[in-house]
Amino acid sequence: MKAIKITFIALFAAIGFSVNAQCDSIATWCGHNMSDEYISDGQMYRALLYHDQVAEFQMTMFGASTYRIAACSGAEDGNLIFRIFDEEKNELFSNADHLNAPYWDFVVGSTVNCTIEAQLDHKKRESGCAVLLVGFKQ
Amino acid sequence: MASPIKRNFLSALAVGTLVFSLASCSETSSDQDGAEVLTDSIPQIKENGDGGLSGSVIKYKGEIFSIPSPIQTALLIRQSKIPYNEALLNPSSNYKGYVNQFQKAMNMGVYGADLAYLSNFDNTSMSIEYFTLVERLADDLGIKNNINPTIISRFHENSEIRDSLYVLNAELYREVNQYLKDNERNEAASLILAGGWIEALHIALDVAKSNEDIRKRIGEQRSALTSLVALLSKYDDPQVNQVRKGLTDVLRIFDSMVYSYAYEAPITDEDEKTTYFNCKSSVEVTDAHVEQIRTKLSEIRTIIIS
Structure with missing residues (x-):
């Protein structure tokens, strides 16, 4: 039993390491879309997605600010669809309307509480680590 | 067998x-x-x-949580041109009293927010002192060796360039956030975020006395605070519970503010890859709200920095 336990632990650790390494390399790739004029919000938003799964998170976009959101999955642009909704579920943006653009800028006049959803474009990618980076302008 | x-x-x-x-x-x-x-x-x-x-x-x-960056609050404070106030900072001498993970992680967030505030002023020696505290706490938490060393060297090389300090501070905290999550140390990652948010609010409350923009920005933190309370509720630790209960009381004060929101269609400039959000929102933050939050937050901050 001990041998099985050790094997399982080793396998889980190896898989965990592999997934984290995949997410890390995607995050590094994604960072290329965050130019120097944008300051990171200090967090990384990531999820392991399959097929039509959707990852979502809440975010306040403050008024009189400019944000950049970069969205990546895999080592090429355009695999990830992200959408932004306001607190009344009105869609404010979808990069699917812009050829799955890997990044987009948002000029926010008045503070808005948003829900951001991310989903793989299943025509391009069936599963993988989805990474979103958020930056704001100085 | x-x-x-x-x-x-x-x-x-x-x-x-x-x-x-x-x-x-x-x-x-x-x-x-x-x-x-x-x-x-x-x-x-x-x-x-x-x-x-x-x-x-x-x-x-x-939930996947987004907690506003203390740097964003610091940048708003910079615009207000309000003079530097060292009394707002967590004294560096407190560092030696931090012995457990709660204290180290929370205060890593606190000192990071202080560093963001310090970056608004040309005070190189203090900035280096607070960056060193952040480095030490990262070391104590077993994170430092996993931070890209160029961030640390760039900080020391660029400590007189204000804008670089914001960028490097943010990069450091993103690396820390990533490393802790990779290694299933979500509690430490959450405590760092919480400490940073609480310290940024503590500084903003002082500035709010004379600045309407900051006061409004404080009122707009309700959604972030809701996320933060939910985030901390995942951890069963007496000190974390104390902070969470205090923040729940602060949330009740936010809930008594008057909020309004009206949707307006955004406008997109395809060539510039830019969308303009035109929604209109407002929040009424009274002197009484500011004072109530300050009193409650002061109790919470004492638990963290003492």
Whole structure:
């Protein structure tokens, strides 16, 4: 039993390491879309997605600010669809309307509480680590 | 007792079953178990979607949280041109009293927010002192060796360039956030975020006395505070519980503010890859709100920095 336990632990650790390494390399790739004029919000938003799964998170976009959101999955642009909704579920943006653009800028006049959803474009990618980076302008 | 051959067979069978299960997970839509197997630091499926994109919605153990960066608050304070006030900072001498993970992680967030505030002023020696405290706490938490060393060297090389300090501070905290999540140390990651948010609010409350923009920005933190309370509720630790209960009281004060929101269609400039959000929102923050939050937050901050 001990041998099985050790094997399982080793396998889980190896898989965990592999997934984290995949997410890390995607995050590094994604960072290329965050130019120097944008300051990171200090967090990384990531999820392991399959097929039509959707990852979502809440975010306040403050008024009189400019944000950049970069969205990546895999080592090429355009695999990830992200959408932004306001607190009344009105869609404010979808990069699917812009050829799955890997990044987009948002000029926010008045503070808005948003829900951001991310989903793989299943025509391009069936599963993988989805990474979103958020930056704001100085 | 099983013979060595039988044990090896059982091991091989278990591994084979697991590998087959994982392979199946990646090829079918029945992926909830797969997500759980892969790693605890990756978001897991919690519920079905109820709008927006079609498909099942996954959230990080219930939510993926976005907590506003203390640097963003510091930048707003910079615009207000309010003079530097050293009394707002957590004194560097407190560092030696931080012995457990709660204190080290929370105060790593606190000192990071102080560093962001210090970056608004040309005070190189203080900035280096506070960056060193952040470095030390990262070391104490076993994180420092996993931070890209160029961030640390760039900080020391550029400590007189204000804008670089904001960028490097943010990069450092993103690396820390990533490392802690990779290593399933979500509690430490959450405490750092909480400490940073609390300290940024503490500084903003002082400035709010004379600045309407800051006062409004404080009122706009309700959603972030809601996320923060939910985030801390995942951890069963007496000190964390104390902070969470205090923040729940602060949230009640936010709930007594008057908020309004009106949707207006955004405008997109395709060439510039830019969308302009035109929604209108407002919040009324009275002197009484500011004072009530200050009193409650001061109690919470004392728990953290003492």
